Amino acid sequence: LLEMKKNPWHSPWVIALAVLIALGIIALVTTAVVQNKPLPKKFKYGIVLDAGSSHTSLYIYEWPAEKQNDTGVVKQLHVCHVKGPGISSYSTDPKRAGASLQECMNEAKVKIPERRHNETPVYLGATAGMRLLRKENSSASDKVLSSVAKSLQSYPFQYHGARIITGQEEGAYGWITVNYLSEKFKQSNGFPSDVPLPLSINTLTPSTMGALDLGGASTQITFVPHEEVVSKDNALDFRLYGNDYKVYTHSFLCYGKDQALKVVLAEQLQENDEDVLVNPCFNKGYTKNMSLSSIYSSPCVSTRRNSSYFFHRGTGNTTQCRESIRKIFNFTGCPWPRCSFNGIYQPQLQGSFGAFSAFYFVMNFLNLTTTTLEVAKEKLAAYCSLSWKDVKQNYPKIKDKYLEEYCFSGTYILTLLEEGYNFTSENWNNIEFIKKIGDSDAGWTLGYMLNLTNLIPAESPAVPPLPHAGYVAMMVLFSLLLVVLFVIGYKCFGRPSCTSQKYT
Ligand SMILES: Nc1nc2c(ncn2[C@@H]2O[C@H](COP(=O)(O)OP(=O)(O)OP(=O)(O)O)[C@@H](O)[C@H]2O)c(=O)[nH]1
Ligand SMILES: [Ca+2]
Numbered sequence: 001l002l003e004m005k006k007n008p009w010h011s012p013w014v015i016a017l018a019v020l021i022a023l024g025i026i027a028l029v030t031t032a033v034v035q036n037k038p039l040p041k042k043f044k045y046g047i048v049l050d051a052g053s054s055h056t057s058l059y060i061y062e063w064p065a066e067k068q069n070d071t072g073v074v075k076q077l078h079v080c081h082v083k084g085p086g087i088s089s090y091s092t093d094p095k096r097a098g099a100s101l102q103e104c105m106n107e108a109k110v111k112i113p114e115r116r117h118n119e120t121p122v123y124l125g126a127t128a129g130m131r132l133l134r135k136e137n138s139s140a141s142d143k144v145l146s147s148v149a150k151s152l153q154s155y156p157f158q159y160h161g162a163r164i165i166t167g168q169e170e171g172a173y174g175w176i177t178v179n180y181l182s183e184k185f186k187q188s189n190g191f192p193s194d195v196p197l198p199l200s201i202n203t204l205t206p207s208t209m210g211a212l213d214l215g216g217a218s219t220q221i222t223f224v225p226h227e228e229v230v231s232k233d234n235a236l237d238f239r240l241y242g243n244d245y246k247v248y249t250h251s252f253l254c255y256g257k258d259q260a261l262k263v264v265l266a267e268q269l270q271e272n273d274e275d276v277l278v279n280p281c282f283n284k285g286y287t288k289n290m291s292l293s294s295i296y297s298s299p300c301v302s303t304r305r306n307s308s309y310f311f312h313r314g315t316g317n318t319t320q321c322r323e324s325i326r327k328i329f330n331f332t333g334c335p336w337p338r339c340s341f342n343g344i345y346q347p348q349l350q351g352s353f354g355a356f357s358a359f360y361f362v363m364n365f366l367n368l369t370t371t372t373l374e375v376a377k378e379k380l381a382a383y384c385s386l387s388w389k390d391v392k393q394n395y396p397k398i399k400d401k402y403l404e405e406y407c408f409s410g411t412y413i414l415t416l417l418e419e420g421y422n423f424t425s426e427n428w429n430n431i432e433f434i435k436k437i438g439d440s441d442a443g444w445t446l447g448y449m450l451n452l453t454n455l456i457p458a459e460s461p462a463v464p465p466l467p468h469a470g471y472v473a474m475m476v477l478f479s480l481l482l483v484v485l486f487v488i489g490y491k492c493f494g495r496p497s498c499t500s501q502k503y504t
Contacts, residue, residue, distance in 0.1 A: 053129025098151030167251025176447030282314025
């Protein structure tokens with residue numbers, strides 16, 4: 001009779017069932033945790049060679065295979081600077097162009113795990129130096145390209161071409177790089193991606209950063225303006241991560257800092273009858289014997305002079321220097337609502353800008369990266385007025401080839417930004433002079449690779465509603481809740497104290 005009165009839940013069957021359910025729940029949680037544990041990361045790699053006018057650099061990028069559509073996951077793993085000049089300088093001996101890449105390509109073979117070699121794409125993009133060579137002598141530029149192509153194909157990577165990219169591409173990919181690295185594409189405009197937006201959408205798109213690139217032979221300006229880009233040659237449309245961007249870009253060939261200097265020198269020589277060039281853009285006491293061919297061989301220079309050498313002497317006066325630099329810009333005759341210079345359309349400047357390559361090298365050296373425009377002018381004037389002897393003494397470790405040009409380069413940059421692109425004292429501090437963002441260099445190469453390997457989706461990738469950790473936490477929480485409920489039910493079953501119901 002006593003046995004009969006015992007709680008029926010205390011029977012061995014019920015206990016066994018309870019244990020089984022508990023084990024089942026533990027198994028469920030364990031499976032969820034193990035199944036969703038991230039797999040060991042598999043990395044992918046890509047190589048881009050930036051064949052610039054002054055030099056070539058090889059970049060290796062790395063990203064986790066399973067996250068390749070996220071923004072900001074592709075990182076620069078390594079950069080190798082090729083010894084010697086840019087590939088366009090090998091026009092008379094093209095074989096050497098290909099050979100010059102060997103050291104950096106061998107370095108890439110060591111940096112990238114061997115088992116990934118055959119799936120690693122390699123791209124070479126040549127910029128303004130090769131654009132100028134093609135203009136001057138297209139068969140020579142073809143030979144240089146064939147030479148570098150042959151060299152790249154002899155490596156175990158996946159060869160994806162060696163070509164001269166357009167100025168538009170150079171500007172656009174630089175813009176993609178800075179915005180990808182600073183994660184500007186992640187923001188949403190607050191509209192679902194499938195809602196069609198009005199035609200002028202740029203006020204609704206998430207804010208991006210403009211890109212300013214100053215190379216040796218060309219310079220690029222790229223940004224998203226508020227107004228419509230009325231010149232088709234300067235308009236680019238992108239759909240990235242579910243947002244539309246209407247981008248303005250222009251590349252000025254011959255306005256990179258090395259070619260601009262040649263053009264300025266040629267202009268100054270025109271105005272001098274003597275074979276002595278007195279130059280306010282170089283420090284006082286600076287002298288050099290220079291061959292005229294180093295200037296007149298450039299396709300950016302149209303004037304000629306008969307003698308073969310001239311004596312170059314600095315006077316270090318930034319006001320006069322600016323006057324002579326202004327002469328290479330044409331500020332008249334704009335057939336558009338607004339222009340930068342040389343009759344080139346430019347919409348009103350908008351937002352912040354990242355200024356890299358020589359913009360950074362020069363402004364960083366002169367300590368002008370964080371000043372106002374007025375202070376920049378004053379500090380530059382002070383630097384230009386230093387004697388060449390003092391400059392050499394103050395910077396004994398810097399190569400002459402860079403050191404001698406900083407007065408010219410600083411003045412050129414201020415003229416280009418202020419009078420060329422129309423930056424003012426008010427928006428000057430919207431310019432950020434940058435070399436890197438995170439560990440990756442600012443430049444066109446990353447954007448080029450992201451585009452060619454389809455690493456930037458047009459639409460926002462579908463994201464699971466919960467992150468992995470959240471999912472596991474929820475599973476554990478709900479399972480524990482079930483166990484607790486079961487235990488309470490088990491303990492309470494049949495006990496009137498557990499219920500609120502009163503029996504009368
Ligand atoms: N002061 C200084 N100048 C540099 C340095 N590295 C490169 N430059 C110079 O800065 C200018 C621009 O360099 P890059 O951006 O590499 O130019 P590039 O890619 O060869 O030329 P483009 O084909 O026109 O893009 C050139 O005149 C270089 O000689 C540096 O470390 N310091
Ligand atoms: Ca460049």
